[in-house]
Amino acid sequence: MIYLDYQATTPLAPEAREAMLRWLGGPGSDGFGNPSSPHRMGRMARAAVELAREQVAALMPAGGRVIFTGGATEALNLAIRGTGGEGAVACSSIEHSAVGDTARAAGAVHVIRVTDEGLSALSCDGFEDARLIAVMHVNNEIGTVQPMEEWAQAAQDKGVPFLCDAVQSYGRFELPKADLIAISAHKFHGPKGIGALWVRDGVALSEVQTGGGQESGLRSGTLSPALIAGMGAAAALSGERMEADRAHVEMLWARARELFAHWTLNGSAEHRWHGNLNIRRDGLDVARLMSDCREIMFSAGSACASGSGRPSHVLKAIGLTDAEARSSIRLGFGRYTTLGEIEEAAARINAAAEAQGL
Incomplete structure (x- = not known):
């Protein structure tokens, strides 16, 4: 099998797996303590958690704290609901549903439109009552990179918090000077089931889940030292390998663009993470293509929305018709993808598309 779905999840780094093993525990082990317990095993587990917190924080802006959560969806919920107050949430039309749906559930929403290249229009006109501005840094479906520093400044000028997904x-990138930043470990070669919300010093946040307040009184529940240690190790490795990973992805991107030259790119080619190739062929039957190429793991859109049957809201937001959106595929690659895998996948996908008469 060839794995090309890095936006959905990434392979677990061996270093992250190794960091987790000690804290999975078991009879006779000293690594299964509850990090909230005051005894020696609990203090050992707490030390592992705090080391990971430092590792995760090292890639964040200075002057904030890391709150561990069960994933980015929980982190985004904590940010949107925890900031509270009167007014609407302003968010872009291509946000993940964890932002869009949560913002709508929490109250009024102002939609920030995007261009046909998938870039958010830098304007706060009509957002006078906004209490929070939320803009995704890199889009999960088309990979476009938003003007984050400008949005952070716009939020500051309005005197409202800025949330960055x-x-x-x-x-992969230096992160913007946001007030709240949500991340998920399994998107950077860590384990699933663990994420974090970074909160800038001085930003007021209320607890939205009661039951113990283990994480600074903001998030309740027993922490998993194993998952957190894996996340910390993955974060540290990403920091060490950032330049090498980017160079590798650029090489794969250049070759993939050659191999899929007859496909249309969705979204900006320039303002984009080049580990995301979202492309289309008019008239393509994507379900048939995926069946014909079942040994290649790629996507017809966001993994979170793939079962909805609806065309991608992201592709619709950049002006594609329903038919164009449904004839699009997303190929995601990264650290552990080889050039040979890209070339073999392209040959199979192109052959399958041509068999449809395209």
């Missing part, structure tokens, strides 16, 4: 950018 950095799920697809953490460990």
Whole structure:
């Protein structure tokens, strides 16, 4: 099998797996303590958690704290609901549903439009009552990179917090000077089931889940030292390998663009994470293509929305018709993808598309 779905999840780094093993525990082990317990095993587990917190924070802006969560969806919920107050949430039309749906559930929403290249229009006109601005750093479906520093400044000028969904950018880009940043470990070669919300010093946040307040009184529940240690190791490795990973992805991107030259690129080619190739062929039957190429793991859109049957809201937001959106595929690659895998996948996908008469 060839794995080309890095936006959905990434392979677990061996270093992250190794960091987790000690804290999975078991009879006779000293690594299964509850990090909230005051005894020696609990203190050992707490030390592992705090080391990971430092490792995760090292790739964040200075002057904030890391709150561990069960994933980015929980982190985004904590940010949107925890900031509270009167007014609407302003968010872009291509946000992940964890932002869009949560913002709508929490109250009024102002939609920030995007261009046909998938770039958010830098304007706060009509957002006078906004209490929070939320803009995704790197889009999960088309990979476009938003003007984050400008949005951070716009939020500051309005005197409201700025929330950054950095799920697809953490460990790959320098993060913006936001007030709240959400991440998920399994998107940068860590384990699933663990994420974090970074909160800038001085930003007021209320607890939205009661039951113990283990994480600074903001998030309740027993922490998993194993998952957190894996996340910390993955974060540290991403920091060490950032330049090498980017160079590798650029090489794969250049070759993939050659191999899929007859496909249309969705979204900006320039303002984009080049580990995301979202392309289309008019008239393509994507379901048939995926069946014909079942040994290649790629996507027809976001993994979170793939079962909805609806065309991608992201592709619709950049002006594609329903038919164009449904004839699009997403190829995601990264650290552990080889050039040979890209070439073999392209040959199979192109052959399958041509068999449809395209």
